[in-house]
Amino acid sequence: MKLQFTLNGERLELDVEPLRRLLDVVRDDLALTGTKEGCGEGECGACSVLVDGVVVNSCLVPASQVDGCEVVTIEGAGFERVRQCFLEQGAAQCGICTPGMIVMTRAWAERCRREGREPGLDDARTALAGNLCRCTGYGAILRAALDAAKERP
Amino acid sequence: MARVVGSRLARPDGPGKVAGTTRYVADLHFAGEWVGGTVRANVARGLLEAIERDAAFDFTRVVVVGPQDVPGANVIEMLTLDQPALASREIEHFGEPLLLVAAPDEATLQAALAALRPRITPLEPVFDPRASTKVFKEIRIEKGDVESALAGATRTFEGEYESASQEQLYIEPQGVIALPPDENGVVTVHGSLQCPYYVQKTLVRALGLPAEKVRVVQEATGGGFGGKEDYPSILATHAALLARKAGRPVRMIYDRHEDLAFTPKRHPSRVRIRSGVDGEGRLLALDIDVLFDGGAYTTLSPVVLSRGCIHAAGPYRCEHVRIHGRAVATNHVPYGAFRGFGAPQTCFAIERHMDHIAAELGLHPFELRRRNALRLGDRTATGQLLKESVGAQAVLERIAQRTHIDTHPWRAPKTTRKRRGLGMSFFFHGAGFTGAGETMLHARIALELDAEGRALVRSASTEFGQGTETLFKAIAAEALGCEPDDVLVAQPDTHAVPNSGPTVASRTCMIVGGVLARAGRELAARIGGNGPFRERARAFVRSGGDSRVEATYQTPAGLEWDDKAYRGDAYPAYGWAADVAEVEVDLDTFDVRVVRFWSAVDCGTAIQPQLVVGQFEGGSLQAVGFAQLEVVTTRDGRFQQDRMATCIIPTALDAPDFTTDLVEVPFSGGPFGAKGVGEMPMDGGAPAVLAAIEDALGLHVTRIPATPEHLLELWLAAHPEERL
Ligand code: FES
Ligand code: FES
Numbered sequence: 022m023k024l025q026f027t028l029n030g031e032r033l034e035l036d037v038e039p040l041r042r043l044l045d046v047v048r049d050d051l052a053l054t055g056t057k058e059g060c061g062e063g064e065c066g067a068c069s070v071l072v073d074g075v076v077v078n079s080c081l082v083p084a085s086q087v088d089g090c091e092v093v094t095i096e097g098a099g100f101e102r103v104r105q106c107f108l109e110q111g112a113a114q115c116g117i118c119t120p121g122m123i124v125m126t127r128a129w130a131e132r133c134r135r136e137g138r139e140p141g142l143d144d145a146r147t148a149l150a151g152n153l154c155r156c157t158g159y160g161a162i163l164r165a166a167l168d169a170a171k172e173r174p
Numbered sequence: 175m176a177r178v179v180g181s182r183l184a185r186p187d188g189p190g191k192v193a194g195t196t197r198y199v200a201d202l203h204f205a206g207e208w209v210g211g212t213v214r215a216n217v218a219r220g221l222l223e224a225i226e227r228d229a230a231f232d233f234t235r236v237v238v239v240g241p242q243d244v245p246g247a248n249v250i251e252m253l254t255l256d257q258p259a260l261a262s263r264e265i266e267h268f269g270e271p272l273l274l275v276a277a278p279d280e281a282t283l284q285a286a287l288a289a290l291r292p293r294i295t296p297l298e299p300v301f302d303p304r305a306s307t308k309v310f311k312e313i314r315i316e317k318g319d320v321e322s323a324l325a326g327a328t329r330t331f332e333g334e335y336e337s338a339s340q341e342q343l344y345i346e347p348q349g350v351i352a353l354p355p356d357e358n359g360v361v362t363v364h365g366s367l368q369c370p371y372y373v374q375k376t377l378v379r380a381l382g383l384p385a386e387k388v389r390v391v392q393e394a395t396g397g398g399f400g401g402k403e404d405y406p407s408i409l410a411t412h413a414a415l416l417a418r419k420a421g422r423p424v425r426m427i428y429d430r431h432e433d434l435a436f437t438p439k440r441h442p443s444r445v446r447i448r449s450g451v452d453g454e455g456r457l458l459a460l461d462i463d464v465l466f467d468g469g470a471y472t473t474l475s476p477v478v479l480s481r482g483c484i485h486a487a488g489p490y491r492c493e494h495v496r497i498h499g500r501a502v503a504t505n506h507v508p509y510g511a512f513r514g515f516g517a518p519q520t521c522f523a524i525e526r527h528m529d530h531i532a533a534e535l536g537l538h539p540f541e542l543r544r545r546n547a548l549r550l551g552d553r554t555a556t557g558q559l560l561k562e563s564v565g566a567q568a569v570l571e572r573i574a575q576r577t578h579i580d581t582h583p584w585r586a587p588k589t590t591r592k593r594r595g596l597g598m599s600f601f602f603h604g605a606g607f608t609g610a611g612e613t614m615l616h617a618r619i620a621l622e623l624d625a626e627g628r629a630l631v632r633s634a635s636t637e638f639g640q641g642t643e644t645l646f647k648a649i650a651a652e653a654l655g656c657e658p659d660d661v662l663v664a665q666p667d668t669h670a671v672p673n674s675g676p677t678v679a680s681r682t683c684m685i686v687g688g689v690l691a692r693a694g695r696e697l698a699a700r701i702g703g704n705g706p707f708r709e710r711a712r713a714f715v716r717s718g719g720d721s722r723v724e725a726t727y728q729t730p731a732g733l734e735w736d737d738k739a740y741r742g743d744a745y746p747a748y749g750w751a752a753d754v755a756e757v758e759v760d761l762d763t764f765d766v767r768v769v770r771f772w773s774a775v776d777c778g779t780a781i782q783p784q785l786v787v788g789q790f791e792g793g794s795l796q797a798v799g800f801a802q803l804e805v806v807t808t809r810d811g812r813f814q815q816d817r818m819a820t821c822i823i824p825t826a827l828d829a830p831d832f833t834t835d836l837v838e839v840p841f842s843g844g845p846f847g848a849k850g851v852g853e854m855p856m857d858g859g860a861p862a863v864l865a866a867i868e869d870a871l872g873l874h875v876t877r878i879p880a881t882p883e884h885l886l887e888l889w890l891a892a893h894p895e896e897r898l
Contacts, residue, residue, distance in 0.1 A: 054201035055194020057396070059345040060430040060818035067345055095194035104192040108184065111784050114792065115639030116191030117346040117396025123192060142831075149826040155343050155397050156639040158791030159829040 327450025346396020438510025482516025565776025597865025604745025653694025797859020
């Protein structure tokens with residue numbers, strides 16, 4: 022099929038199999054390898070990307086579903102603040118979960134801001150519960166997420 | 175005064191990782207590459223009769239590699255040579271590799287794999303290690319006269335402890351890409367791996383090539399935890415065999431299923447302890463029997479057993495000790511290295527046993543440990559005299575200050591349906607290879623200056639999340655007297671770095687870092703002078719000075735080890751730590767939530783404290799998972815948790831709040847006083863959680879994982895009135 026969508030602010034038109042995984046479109050067809058594959062079955066969150074502002078596991082999304090949508094991967098704009106918080110807290114160890122974590126953290130931080138909610142630790146745990154990390158014990162990641170969600174002074 | 179040691183450097187690998195630009199092996203592509211796959215045995219034990227080819231598939235579209243295509247020896251060289259690269263007749267475990275296939279694309283590969291059907295005559299497999307007749311390794315440690323001491327003890331105790339296997343579950347699955355021989359006949363493998371020179375050694379034997387014709391390059395590695403210590407040697411051999419025959423690059427990136435189903439995990443264990451104490455609860459005798467299921471091939475089982483046995487008596491003084499350990503063969507998928515390397519299993523056993531003694535004596539578990547803790551001048555189970563850097567009492571004091579575990583009324587009766595409990599563990603962990611291992615390995619590194627006056631560290635020690643690069647930057651900068659930004663760390667590549675040994679055994683900081691510090695001081699002395707380092711270094715290079723230092727490990731004076739008797743200085747130094755866990759157990763569901771977790775840690779000088787904390791938080795959560803959440807079971811020799819959906823590890827919701835206190839007791843033999851820390855956190859978490867469960871429920875649980883089902887069963891046995 023002809024797939025039209027916006028990727029990281031750029032309008033694209035591709036010829037793809039409708040059932041091809043969004044993850045493969047991004048990683049293999051478009052060579053954006055920041056999005057990772059940890060399980061291929063929706064369990065680890067390493068493949069998280071934003072579709073119209075909502076986090077999805079790109080390993081579970083067929084390409085046809087993003088037709089006309091706005092897709093943002095870790096290579097896109099708007100991650101600067103979250104990245105900085107992850108760096109400051111040393112929240113990336115091996116780094117394989119990091120792009121997915123950052124995508125999820127950004128979505129959560131934006132939601133907190135939008136809803137005028139005070140970001141809390143339990144809330145952050147729930148928000149990040151679909152993103153697995155085996156290195157950090159989540160301590161540094163949660164600290165980074167809280168930093169990121171707090172309004173800039 | 176230290177400038178860089180103890181500071182908090184920005185991780186050099188940080189920016190690429192948060193931007194998503196760091197390239198892992200699956201992110202790399204080579205022109206003309208094909209994909210590789212494996213035909214595996216579908217029984218746990220048997221005789222391979224034939225591999226039938228489905229005539230409907232056109233095999234000219236693919237390349238197939240069998241045992242006859244192995245140009246060197248058809249073996250995977252690890253500690254022994256018992257494991258074939260491809261089985262040709264005897265099948266020893268489910269999923270054993272039989273044939274390899276390379277194809278231009280994934281669909282063709284899958285079709286080819288489906289068209290190759292092994293015909294195997296099944297044989298009776300052995301799954302129970304107690305029934306095994308084949309012993310990979312047996313160890314006996316003897317000190318004093320255990321039987322007389324037990325006979326003379328005021329009280330004696332017995333216990334049996336079991337732990338199941340555990341999956342490393344690095345988030346990046348195993349993967350390599352092998353290139354065919356280049357114009358110079360050099361075969362190159364790029365991979366996600368911990369030990370480039372281990373992989374090279376295996377390839378040399380299987381390909382029948384000299385070492386200089388085999389190049390192994392470590393790419394950014396998404397976690398290892400021991401799981402990428404041994405298995406990459408197998409995967410690299412397979413990919414290289416395919417690349418050689420196909421004459422093109424071959425990528426073998428396992429999907430999660432293949433990784434979970436066929437790569438090694440932690441050794442299941444059974445430990446029996448008999449102990450005797452005097453009237454004050456002092457340990458007089460320990461008689462410990464350790465049994466590890468090694469799985470189908472030797473792999474690393476002998477050294478895993480060794481570390482397990484040496485740590486089996488815990489950080490306790492005891493005059494009369496007998497430790498008998500065996501790692502035996504079964505028809506399980508081979509077990510291998512996982513952070514802690516045998517010690518988490520035996521540490522779990524001795525710590526549970528100490529809680530058992532405490533409860534029986536009516537003595538507080540903290541007090542029992544304080545009384546028995548090893549001190550400076552004591553001897554360990556192997557007879558090692560502890561001459562310095564013993565943080566045992568210091569970590570106990572600190573954990574008590576922080577948590578008041580020492581006055582917590584342990585096992586006090588409780589009545590609520592949700593019960594809180596607090597429990598502790600106390601443990602030590604030897605840094606570096608066991609015994610004469612480091613002397614034999616002879617770790618080498620190189621430090622050299624470039625024309626810009628920057629220092630380049632060349633070593634085979636790999637970064638896979640722990641912070642190796644940051645650590646080496648800090649050590650080199652401190653030793654050279656330069657800024658951390660003046661130090662670069664080379665990518666581990668067997669054609670470009672000397673062999674500093676594998677990145678395992680909590681050895682990178684103390685052993686390799688120690689060699690690096692020495693090289694740094696020597697280079698600094700050569701450069702000489704005062705003022706900004708870069709200028710001096712540039713001038714030194716311009717003046718034609720010898721700007722490359724190679725340094726090798728030197729065994730500290732006075733270290734002695736008798737490998738036959740298993741006596742002597744097992745490790746140059748030990749890290750010491752105590753954990754306290756707080757749990758909440760729901761009596762309706764028997765769900766255990768670990769709420770808070772404290773550690774007090776002596777790993778000597780913390781070169782980069784935030785890295786130590788990162789290691790402790792991450793390792794402790796793995797241990798918390800090991801205690802009660804992570805389940806690995808087998809049926810007919812197959813791992814039943816062979817998908818991410820069923821192979822559960824802790825999420826952010828399962829993680830407690832961590833508090834890690836560093837109590838630094840420097841070691842004169844380590845760089846700037848540092849010891850090792852990587853594996854240690856894995857030792858203490860499980861027993862601390864089980865002790866907290868015991869506090870909450872009054873149940874002495876001796877088996878992990880302590881799943882809700884297991885707790886319910888024990889609870890109902892203790893409270894028959896609650897049976898429906
Ligand atoms: S790769 Fe998509 S959730 Fe794991
Ligand atoms: S940093 Fe390694 S998995 Fe999260």
